[in-house]
Amino acid sequence: MPNTRKLVYLSMLTTLAAALGLLETLLPNPFPLPGVKLGLANIVTLLVLYLYGLKEGLTVALLRVCFVSFLTGTFFSVGFFLSLSGSILSTLVMAFCRRLLPGLSILGVSVIGAVAHNMGQLGAASFLIQTGYIFYYLPILLLAGIPTGILTGYIAGLLRPHLEKRDL
Amino acid sequence: MKKKLRLTFLIIMPFTALFLYAGCVFLQPREFTGEEFLMDTLVSISAYGADTDLLRSATNEAFAEMRRIEDLTDRFDAKKNPADPSSEVNRINEMAGIAPVPVGEDVFTMLQAAKAYFTLTKGAFDVTIGPVMDLWGFGRESYHVPTEEELREALTLVDSDQLILDREKQTAYLAQPGMSLDLGAIAKGYAVERAAAVLRERGIERALINAGGNIRVLGERAQNTPWRIGVQDPRAPSELAGIVELTAEAATTSGDYNRVFTLDGKNYHHLISSLTGYPAEDNISVTVITPDAFQGDLLSTALFLLDSSEALRLAEELEDTEVFLITSGMNILYSSGLKEKIEVKTNGRYSL
């Protein structure tokens, strides 16, 4: 029953992503900007993307965002929409770049995902807050995504061979 | 071996990142700043801490305390009636040569300290300077230069030895009719110190009180970082003549550029020596650093009235006291204890 196995593993990974996401919300944001975060949950999204594929990656990302917002009581709040658009954009871009640029390792995919996450949040923020001023922070968010992307990508790269051995 | 290293890295890295991240947040406490026009200047109080409501209420209480001191010591009340009944200083002046006046702890403390500085400066600093200040028109903003004759007469009424304080009955008495107190040189410093005390009583550990020439800080600017306080260039209001570092101290400046009027091309400022009756001319800016803002206000005025070298010598002699002064010869002098704590800017005007 390979499907049950997959279901169990995906559920566990979703839970892990939610736990990491929750951990991050416990830390207040040191910047007055939406989007600059460590993005620990991205480690899981990245792994799911590599181990299964885009469909599974998107599912896990979506469920994770919803879980975290349920648990923190921010469902349908501004923050929820910011996370949602950031995660969706990031997952899509990561899957796309992985296919398009075969030379890219998991680290590079992670960096581009982190940057895309920040851009997605910023886009949603400018839409919700209705101000163009916010794009003034675009370069900062772009640059901030690079180290966090390297961090999450590195961790995902270390975990990936262990998980692949388990024949998910 | 390599694998172990990697694993250690894997575990340590996210935690380090998390702690750094959390650190950024907790090192940025909240700030509350209030501003009010008080005692002829703009007073601003900035308090730092975790609880904004506490910061706000403590700041408001500190302002209320300063207003209370202002009411006790005001000699002229430009906006209200000339003789404010709540001013104990006015009452002492009205009863000069008639009877001792019972006063509160605050005014008594101020007068006692003023008398001590009268002795310390050998009479240059005198809180009974009222008649001379009136003659020059300071406080009423109707300035004129008095004649020698007028001054000589007024100076006979200036003598802190004839200010009689009775500790037991807590009364103050000016022995001669016509004598009057002017607490302009010390009331603001006292009020600032009281405000600092109120903040401390309310549990505020980090704050900055800025009353123009009187600045009092509580605690440090940040961990292991002192507050940096600029000293205005006495000849260019938009520039600084120096920056001093403060930690839980007060810095007070007396300058010839505040409360000054010009007549026939000559400037007359309000820091009047009670020995001559004329504005003191040896210094143009005197800044003292003391543990206490009240003491600082007394000292900055007292040192301004002395010769520069005498002022420097006295500051070196007094414990926990530093001085930064600019002489009328455009020389910058400072006491030895300031060496590590000061950044001097000569602005092409001053020499060291």
Next chain:
Amino acid sequence: MSKTDKRLIGGLILFGLLLFFGRGFFFEQPDKPQAVVKVQGETVLTVDLNEGESKTYTVQGSYGPVLVETSGRQVRAAQATCPDQICVHQGWIHSPGQSVICVPNEMVIYLLDKDKEDSDAPDAILR
């Protein structure tokens, strides 16, 4: 880290830096330099300061009218009816943290300029 990774990261950093230094050109700046005038604690005037632009405004203080003048990123009280004229004598202020104070008018002019803010600036100034 593969070659493509390095190229990608390098490219992103370059692009980010380019945008960062050119951001004034590409995007609208949220914290424009401004002069703020308060009377009795209430903000009565806010002026955006632009290089090479001069403007004058009349503000009603507690004592009388005050003529506030801006020139580029500087501001001053050009004329006032107060007896001591301390605010007028103070002249132009040019860096954040400085202020023009008029006690009779209960007026303060502040300068807000994020670009010019530096960590070396003192926390307060003894006047």
